[in-house]
Amino acid sequence: MSKKAIGIDIGGTNFRMGLVSEDGSVEYFYKASSREICDNGEAVELLADKIELYIQEHGMQGQLSAIGIGFPSPIDAARKVVYNCPNLQNSTGGFDGRNVVHSLQQRLGIPTFINKDACNLLWYEIEMHKWKGSGITIGFYYGTGIGNSVYLGNGFLDGKHGVACDVGHIPFYLSDRYCTCGNRGCAECYASGRVLRDIWQEHWPEEEFTDIFRNHSDSKVIQEYLEGMAIPMATEINIFDPDRIVVGGGVMDMKDFPEKMFWDYVYEFTRKPFPGTDFAIVHASKEPGVGVAGSALYAFEQLRLKGKN
Ligand SMILES: [Zn+2]
Numbered sequence: 001m002s003k004k005a006i007g008i009d010i011g012g013t014n015f016r017m018g019l020v021s022e023d024g025s026v027e028y029f030y031k032a033s034s035r036e037i038c039d040n041g042e043a044v045e046l047l048a049d050k051i052e053l054y055i056q057e058h059g060m061q062g063q064l065s066a067i068g069i070g071f072p073s074p075i076d077a078a079r080k081v082v083y084n085c086p087n088l089q090n091s092t093g094g095f096d097g098r099n100v101v102h103s104l105q106q107r108l109g110i111p112t113f114i115n116k117d118a119c120n121l122l123w124y125e126i127e128m129h130k131w132k133g134s135g136i137t138i139g140f141y142y143g144t145g146i147g148n149s150v151y152l153g154n155g156f157l158d159g160k161h162g163v164a165c166d167v168g169h170i171p172f173y174l175s176d177r178y179c180t181c182g183n184r185g186c187a188e189c190y191a192s193g194r195v196l197r198d199i200w201q202e203h204w205p206e207e208e209f210t211d212i213f214r215n216h217s218d219s220k221v222i223q224e225y226l227e228g229m230a231i232p233m234a235t236e237i238n239i240f241d242p243d244r245i246v247v248g249g250g251v252m253d254m255k256d257f258p259e260k261m262f263w264d265y266v267y268e269f270t271r272k273p274f275p276g277t278d279f280a281i282v283h284a285s286k287e288p289g290v291g292v293a294g295s296a297l298y299a300f301e302q303l304r305l306k307g308k309n
Contacts, residue, residue, distance in 0.1 A: 005066040005299045006051065006110075009117060009291025010034060012072050012087030012144050017054060018289055020068075020296030024127060026289035028058050038090040044098050048107040055108075067110050068299030070117035070291055071095065072145070077162035079114055086180050087144070113299040117291060118147030118165075119156050123301070124294030125246045125284060126151055135243030140167075140233055141284065142251040144193045145180075148232070150240060167232040168192070190228030193251050199225060214256040226258065227265050234269030241275045248284025 007020040015034045018026040037046045055061060073085040073095065080101040088094045104112045115123075122139030131137050133153055141147030146168030150157040157164045168188040175185025180194075189195065199221055200209050207215060216222050229251075237245070251257065267277050284290070 003065040003300065003303075004060070004063060005068055005296040006054070006060075006064060007289075007292035007294070007296030007299070008051070008067065008069040009120070009295055010037070010069065010071055010088065011117065011291075012085075015050075016288070016292050017051070018292040018296075019058065019060065020293050022297075022300055024124065024293045024297055026293050028054075029289050029292065030054060031288070034088060038088045038094045040090065042092055043088065043090060043094045044100055044103045045107075047100075048104055051104070051108060064110050066296070066299035066303055067104065067108070067112045068120070068295035068297070068302075069100070069112070069114045070120035070295045070298075071100075071114060072117050072147075074161075074163040074166060075114055075116050077158055077160065079162065082114065083163065084181075111299070111303065113302045115295070115298050116147075116149065118149040120294035120298050121147065121248070121284065121291055122149045122151055122156075122246055122294070123298045124290050125282065127294075127297050127301075128285070129282070131244070136240050137244050137246065138236055138240060138242045139246045139248075139284070140236075141247075141249035142191065142193065142229060143249040145188050146192055146232060147249065148236070150236070150242075165236075167236050170232055170235060172228075172231070187228065187232040191225065191232065193249075195228075196225065196251060210255055213254055213258055217256070217258040217261065222258075223261070226262050229262060230265030230269060234266050237266070237270050237275050237279065242279050244280035244282055246282045246284050248286070252283075253286060 002021045005020050007018050009016040015032045017030045019028045020026050037043055071082050074083040081099050082095040085095050100114055101112050118139055118141055135153055137151040139149040148165050148167040150165045169181055169186040171185040177189035178184055179186035179189050200212050270276055
């Protein structure tokens, strides 16, 4: 019988959960506000309550191989501790510094694997396209912030502390803007969904936000925004010379996003002749359960790796 795992995708706004099979199919998809797990109380306990209730409601006791969770946060190298989730705060500090794996395994008795959300999103694509062992794959997700992940063909690039590939926080030159991370001049101060909303509020508040690209893609401020999006992307392309780039996220998926203009900025900054324009562009899957499936597929992969050791 095919194994089943619970996959969870925790975003700054929405919390998604599903029962996932090894082929990536999702059942009992559940979506709620992320506030529900960081209201009053200990966030990890609220999360455990939610998972426990979900297991009971669907009669899944004793049938789960694993739980996989993606957090909008850097995770430690051992993939157990959530470092810093500014979007999931509460009076007790949200998930920051918590050993989520230890707490959940103790409460629920199910092997639990956590990861940065962008890694789990990219993992879904790697599994579906069968890219394991085939070159370098980069994931870029332009959402509230900039999600980023680099897969080197045999594993994610994690770094000494587990926090590698946070390209949304590379600094821009001579900047006077401050980032939610506390540093000055991060790319996210110029190219995140948050900044796009600020631009809309400042320039065209009387219009619908969702029309911003349709109405204003040629404007100086949106051209600068596109250039800001392109700089971290081109930087990473020049460093890694990747085989392919998976690109997605709420900003890219907005109506009339001027994708050609965006890539023209990227190509302007990539080194010639290579990488130049010689990498595949793959749009991230848009189904609502992708993050959930990716989290669970990552958990299945970790179980397989553990079984080999
Ligand atoms: Zn930053």
